[in-house]
Amino acid sequence: MENKNLSAESLKWEKLLPRKLVEFTNQLENSDYRDELVTGIFNIINRLQSIREWEWYSSRITDHGFEVVTKGYFNGLFIPLVHQLGIPHSSIFIYRPGKKEYPIIRSGTDVMTYKTFDPITFELKKKLDFHF
Secondary structure (H helix, E strand, O other), X not given: OOOOOOOOOOOOHHHHOOHHHHHHHHOOXXXXXXXXXXXXXXXXXXXXXXXXXXXXXXXXXXXXXXXXXXXXXXXXXXXXXXXXXXXXXXXXXXXXXXXXOEEOOOOOOOHHHXXXXXXXXXXXXXXXXXXX
């Protein structure tokens, strides 16, 4: 609660947010922003602060991937955060109780098709066999 009024432009967010997210975001190049799910820390914080009616309830690794459970407003709010942890568009699904699970299929660019993100070193780099 102490940071709820912290400006989205504050550099303090880079210390408060998960290191993996910050490292991924800070290594993006201008051409990577063709991926519609890629954004900078300022935009992530600005979006999260503008919608106050949500709560990150839990998250865990499952047999099928990584599960994020939220309460309240959703509307795709966390999809860019999950993607910027190195998860490709094709591996992100939304499930709502009582409704069909559906994939997040985006047209256009997915940075994870031409780059890799090492979850240990947090290094984001071009795939050796990829050429534009």
